[in-house]
Amino acid sequence: MAALGYYVTVLAIFACIYSIITIGLNIQWGFAGILNFGVYAFVAIGAYSYGLVTLGKPIPGAGQSYILGIHAPFVIGLLAAALVGGLAAWALGAIALRRLRSDYLAITTIAFSQILWLIAGNETWLVNGWDGISGIPQPLNGMLKLSFNNYNFFFLALSLVMLALVMWFAQVTLRAPFGRILRGVREDELVVESFGRNTASLKLRAFVTGGILSAIGGALLAAYVGAFNPSAFLVGETFFVWAALLIGGSGNNWGAILGAILVPVVFTEGTRFLPSIPSNPQLIEAFRYIIIGLLLILTLKFRPQGIIPERPDRFQRATKRDRRLRTGRAAAPDGEEPPHA
């Protein structure tokens, strides 16, 4: 029973962190239609920033080398992650968003992510190369002196608070004029431009917001796991977040959370009863990825709006009701059309 409780707590912590990252992507893709395939680059930036700021000075001979190491508290680490993540998103977005069509932007963001990956892996002085940084202090663990299990509960509470804040922020953004105009950019950039709005700057703001949220998710990940290395930000991880968002329902923050809970749970639990074969230890992992890939394709094919579709806004709802009243029958479900299909 205790083992089950522990297991559920760990899953819940990862679900919270994953939700924050997926909401970040939702603001970029679901709201503004920005095809960012470099999500985990920003997660990595957040994780490394948090680690470098909260770790102490590297001890010579202890086998780790990295820059900074100022032993800052959790909050400073989190702020540093958000700041560096935001700056990186701003730098990439400022040059890439202005001129590139979506598919080129996707390729550029992957290339950006891969360049960061190569640097993180090869420059050992920077973030300890391929081995990565470890021993990142868990927030308040030294002060609270909790047992291992109780600390997990504490971290879950912390993650839930963070997720609640992020969710509140994303919901406010969605309903604000800014959120509405972002959806305008997503549907038809030319129309928004003809109303005199600068679409490049709008997209940049959405991109930076998403980058900050991904970095915060990365900081929490590093804080919980206590380590981060380049193998944690392969391109596959980014596609995983994409699968979560599209299956859950892009454009809807609740959909993002549902996807972030569902995809990892399906991933870890969906193959529980497959026999493990000693000759191929990766077999189960491979089947998990096959399931995620198929789920992604099937979602796009049969339910492109995701499990929880985007809520039509007040105006769309009103016109639909109006039409129903006038024609005296159920209106065509045009408000439920997939946002991007």
Added chain:
Amino acid sequence: MTVLLLSIGFGLITASVIAIAGVGLSLQFGVTNFVNFAYGDFMTLGMYLTLLCGSVLHLTVYEALPLVVGCTGLVGVLVNRLVLESFTRRGSNPIILLIATIGVSLVIQSALLALWGSQFQKFALGASQPLHLGPFIFTPRQLIILGLAVAAMIVIHVLLRYTRLGKAMRAMSDRRTLARIVGINTTWLTDWTWFISTAMAGLAGVVLAINTASFTPFTGFGFLLVIFAAVIVGGIGKPYGAMLGALIIGVITSVAASYMDSAYKDAIAFAVLIGVLLVRPQGIFASRGRG
């Protein structure tokens, strides 16, 4: 100077691999108008099919080549029919198709992982003695790669210039609507395009594995960005541009790798890619931009 010439020689071999892959990817983009993120995984499929031919049919790498190339092409047609065609028929946004190809990529990659595991695989190729050709040093294996690339380019050139299919492909990538209006059978064209494009991927995969000696289920996907770099430098959707782009990326990365940390070989290609996208997204050789 010798280092420079030697690295240009290596660059030519890398360029041969990229050219085969790049021309295939470019053809497919030109006709279907979306970026195929599963392309690298078709390359990996080619590598593992060769392995399979070796263990089951006891064919050598070169004997298996026609069979492997044909089979990869057929898998491509199958993937198009089973997965992607319904999106095209529905008139989906090219971006949705792009994301769908990521699902395809995950499935192919993981299927290979499930069947063979993640350990490094190798073709059974004997040792080969290096030959001195003028200032260059090539192994016979590298010369075969070069020859295959040249042959593939000639075949594609003949296809595009002199056959009905090739002309239809060019028409489709040039003016989509006009091509439809004059009555080009799009189903026929798309099937053939997928066959040729993924067959080229299969060939490129085998050639890449011969060149780099070892591979895993992730090798093709890792190579994808380098192909994108070449294709975009040459102008996406333009097969002849892709050939030139391959030459540029192949030589630049090889030369750079011999003068700086070779770990950053790919990073150079990505940097060129980002640079070209920002300065001339239509490609270096595009005569006129079409948006």
